[in-house]
Amino acid sequence: xxxxxxxxxxxxxxIGGNVIDNSENLHKFLKDFTALDGFKILVHGGGKVATQxxxxxxxxxxxxxxxxxxxxxxxxxxxxxYGGLINKNIVAQLxxxxxxxxxxxxxxxxxxxxxxxxxxxxxxxxxxxxxxxSVDAEGIKRLMEAGFTPVFCAVTHDGDGQLxxxxxxxxxxxxxxxxxxxxxxxxxxxFEKQGVLKDIxxxxxxxxxxxxxxxxxxxxxxxxHSGMLPKLDNAxxxxxxxxxxxxxxxxxxxxxxxxxxxFGTRLSKNA
Amino acid sequence: xxxxxxxxxxxxxxIGGNVIDNSENLHKFLKDFTALDGFKILVHGGGKVATQxxxxxxxxxxxxxxxxxxxxxxxxxxxxxYGGLINKNIVAQLxxxxxxxxxxxxxxxxxxxxxxxxxxxxxxxxxxxxxxxSVDAEGIKRLMEAGFTPVFCAVTHDGDGQLxxxxxxxxxxxxxxxxxxxxxxxxxxxFEKQGVLKDIxxxxxxxxxxxxxxxxxxxxxxxxHSGMLPKLDNAxxxxxxxxxxxxxxxxxxxxxxxxxxxFGTRLSKNA
Numbered sequence: 358x359x360x361x362x363x364x365x366x367x368x369x370x371x372i373g374g375n376v377i378d379n380s381e382n383l384h385k386f387l388k389d390f391t392a393l394d395g396f397k398i399l400v401h402g403g404g405k406v407a408t409q410x411x412x413x414x415x416x417x418x419x420x421x422x423x424x425x426x427x428x429x430x431x432x433x434x435x436x437x438x439y440g441g442l443i444n445k446n447i448v449a450q451l452x453x454x455x456x457x458x459x460x461x462x463x464x465x466x467x468x469x470x471x472x473x474x475x476x477x478x479x480x481x482x483x484x485x486x487x488x489x490x491s492v493d494a495e496g497i498k499r500l501m502e503a504g505f506t507p508v509f510c511a512v513t514h515d516g517d518g519q520l521x522x523x524x525x526x527x528x529x530x531x532x533x534x535x536x537x538x539x540x541x542x543x544x545x546x547x548f549e550k551q552g553v554l555k556d557i558x559x560x561x562x563x564x565x566x567x568x569x570x571x572x573x574x575x576x577x578x579x580x581x582h583s584g585m586l587p588k589l590d591n592a593x594x595x596x597x598x599x600x601x602x603x604x605x606x607x608x609x610x611x612x613x614x615x616x617x618x619x620f621g622t623r624l625s626k627n628a
Numbered sequence: 629x630x631x632x633x634x635x636x637x638x639x640x641x642x643i644g645g646n647v648i649d650n651s652e653n654l655h656k657f658l659k660d661f662t663a664l665d666g667f668k669i670l671v672h673g674g675g676k677v678a679t680q681x682x683x684x685x686x687x688x689x690x691x692x693x694x695x696x697x698x699x700x701x702x703x704x705x706x707x708x709x710y711g712g713l714i715n716k717n718i719v720a721q722l723x724x725x726x727x728x729x730x731x732x733x734x735x736x737x738x739x740x741x742x743x744x745x746x747x748x749x750x751x752x753x754x755x756x757x758x759x760x761x762s763v764d765a766e767g768i769k770r771l772m773e774a775g776f777t778p779v780f781c782a783v784t785h786d787g788d789g790q791l792x793x794x795x796x797x798x799x800x801x802x803x804x805x806x807x808x809x810x811x812x813x814x815x816x817x818x819f820e821k822q823g824v825l826k827d828i829x830x831x832x833x834x835x836x837x838x839x840x841x842x843x844x845x846x847x848x849x850x851x852x853h854s855g856m857l858p859k860l861d862n863a864x865x866x867x868x869x870x871x872x873x874x875x876x877x878x879x880x881x882x883x884x885x886x887x888x889x890x891f892g893t894r895l896s897k898n899a
Contacts, residue, residue, distance in 0.1 A: 414684060414685070436713050436716050437708035437709060438712070440713075441710070441712020441713065441716075442704060442708045442712065444711075445711045445712075445733050445735055448733070448735045449735040449791050450789050452785060453787065458735075459730065459736040459737050460733075460736050462731075464716055464719045464720040464731075466728060466729075496728075499774045499775060500771075500776070502774075503771060503773075504767070504770060505737055505771070512716065514720045517724050518720050518721050518723075520716055
């Protein structure tokens, strides 16, 4: 790694709906996020608000394999709630803490351009798939160097005027892989558990490190399943594509996750 | 005016709800906006969508003197619709035309910090008032120099975590006054009329130029009244505070308004 790159540390932190839904937890998390040194990017998911608003408006929320089916009405809700309500309230909170945040979809700055998922057995609707050309790392670098902290929601665009819904875990991973070419990048997935657990009901059963071989074992033993699979797939993509460090842990431990290996699950490449 | 300033032309364009509500008109307008030379900023108002969503959700839209009363539920709607749905769809359209837009509230980048309006005879709710320290012109300049076109909606913040609703005409004027210190600034208010009309029902009754003396006459004769009053007050504030040119005209004439004095109403200072 060349020296100039190493000097520029970048943290990319992803938070999920469970952190967003609790304003006290979110407040603490955003304070800890502000305290991180160097460049940083926040990626946030949805939360209950989108589902609640859909229900109030009589729009049925459809899910397949833990992924949201995004019809045109759901895309409107997602754009309003993720891109407007949640994103802008997070930005306002970060500003309160002195963190000069700018809230973004992938359309803003043309930072994340995706392709509408082709219809095969399932029509996912207005869902955008990321590829290795989706992220404009240089553009995001320019924004950060101008003094701003990017805060991304789970909305991207196709470059032809269409907004699309994209999984926030995938956005975080793709940002990390792309920006790892320019920065010494740490990717941290924060959620409501201490990390990857052997027993989902036992917070003390934390797995402190996972390499690809162990990951295969954990999958075969069904210890890791359902919603954790895409999260870990995204996390392994990152660690295998140049990201320096990938950690999965509890949102209320953000300040400790990077430097204290007692907290969270660390991913490693094959030895 | 010093030469370095004159070399940097800035256009600040404001569009209202009537342009936003018609997707064909909006499309044409955004194409013309993209074609403007030099630095540019778009400021957009609301439109029918916010009112429609409020109605669907059973939230009564309250107006006093053409101004929206913003209770906490209305603020949520405004943040979702203005900051999310409208703003991000405009950004996606601009990207389609090759204009590298970033959609913003005043919280983003801490660009527009306002004060919640004190309660006197009327409680306007979560409305933010702009003063002469609200706009961070240097920050907006940094964003534009990094290659991005700011697109502001009618949401600001108080710097203490609270989003606030602020009139889009006022935002456009305040941005123009503040940025006129750094750029040779033109402010254009675009709406659904050819400009300020002597007879609101006769599009050929365009008033081509208004100075403060004539403005007083027009007000006394009730030729200018209701919704046009705050717009023109904002426009005169701008022309009196260093903005080079202030024009009011039809959104579908954007390309002609600046250079062809047959179109739109021009404001001038006292002779």
